[in-house]
């Protein structure tokens with residue numbers, strides 16, 4: 001398996017982007033586990049017409065998640081905003097730009113990680129998703145985590161933390177705790193939208209990110 005990966009990396013360095021097989025499936029030389037990306041894409045196609053909760057009624061685009069299916073780090077926000085609902089991609093507005101900068105501050109590019117939300121359709125007026133909406137949508141997120149098998153999770157905001165840990169605690173309490181979600185070390189920090197509204201929270205968010213960076217960089221040790 002290692003030699004296959006080395007071969008794919010060599011192809012990537014040679015500028016070859018995709019390899020096609022007889023059944024029309026293709027894999028990217030940059031991907032260690034092509035099956036994960038295709039599994040996620042199959043599920044995205046399957047769920048994009050979901051009508052399980054009331055959020056389906058106002059949806060323009062189903063926003064499943066984007067990024068590296070082989071990621072060691074998975075980021076989970078709350079739900080799509082207006083820009084995400086329009087484009088079908090996660091974190092593309094101002095909050096998305098801030099998230100990109102936050103990642104770059106700890107030497108990560110967006111294409112290294114996988115990013116998604118608790119709910120896949122936009123709550124009207126950017127309100128928090130209701131508990132029943134979270135409950136309906138959570139199996140999709142659980143499935144994504146199960147497929148990607150990240151080594152670290154970063155939850156962006158209280159909504160994501162409450163949804164995954166099913167505990168109604170404060171964001172501060174989640175941030176200060178040593179958390180594991182099904183054996184995956186988990187960090188909680190502020191949602192980028194909250195940081196845009198409250199720049200004074202950027203300093204504690206930076207402290208959270210530095211802790212995460214330390215763990216992320218020690219994954220290869």
Ligand code: SF4
Nearest residue numbers: 050052053056121137
């Ligand atoms: S938010 Fe989730 S459960 Fe609700 S309609 Fe959208 S995809 Fe389905």
